[in-house]
Amino acid sequence: KQEVTQIPAALSVPEGENLVLNCSFTDSAIYNLQWFRQDPGKGLTSLLLIQSSQREQTSGRLNASLDKSSGRSTLYIAASQPGDSATYLCAVRPIQGAQKLVFGQGTRLTINP
C-alpha cells in the first residue's frame, strides 16, 4: 500500500529565506508526482507535476525534484514571500490503481514579514 509522508508538518520562516519541503513515498512504482498549494478552506492549486522519467521541474521561484528510487521529492521555494503562506501537499499517482492520487498530510508554511 502506497503511503506518502511530508516533513515537517509545519514550518515558519522569515520573508526572503529559501526553503525546502520534503515528501517521501513508500512504493517507487509511480506514474508521476504532483505538488499542490492549498489556502485555508480552499481547493487545491497545482504547482508542479513531475513524470516518473523526469528528475525535476521548475516554475518561477519553485523547483521540484524527484528521486524515484529512494522514494523522495523536494519542493524548493526561493526568496519566500508572505503570499507563499499556505499548506503544500504532495501526491503520487501509483501505477497500480492509477486512477487515484495518494496524498501526504501536507506542510503548513508561514512566511513572516
Add this chain to the structure above:
Amino acid sequence: DAGVTQSPTHLIKTRGQQVTLRCSPKSGHDTVSWYQQALGQGPQFIFQYYEEEERQRGNFPDRFSGHQFPNYSSELNVNALLLGDSALYLCASTAAGAPGYTFGSGTRLTVV
C-alpha cells in the same frame, strides 16, 4: 476557460440525512474523481468516474455513491450522514490519458 466548478460551497446537514454534491469538470475533461479531506489531513480518494461508470473506488462505505452524466458532470451522494462525514469534499477532473488533475474549490459539509 472555466475550471472545475463545485456546488454548493457550504452545506449543513443533520445526522442521518442524505446529501448530494455536484461537480462540473474543466472544459475538455471527461474523468471526474472525488476526494474527502478532513481538517488537518490530506485528501482521501473516494472514487472515480469515466464514461458514466465507476472506474475505481477507495476505502469508503457504500453510503457513498456517485453518478456521472453524459455531459461529464458528476454527483456525489452520501446517505445516513454521520458526524464523521464532516469534511471538505473535493472534485478533480482530467482528460483520459492526461497526467495531472485539476481540482475544484470544494464543498464544505458540516454534519450536526
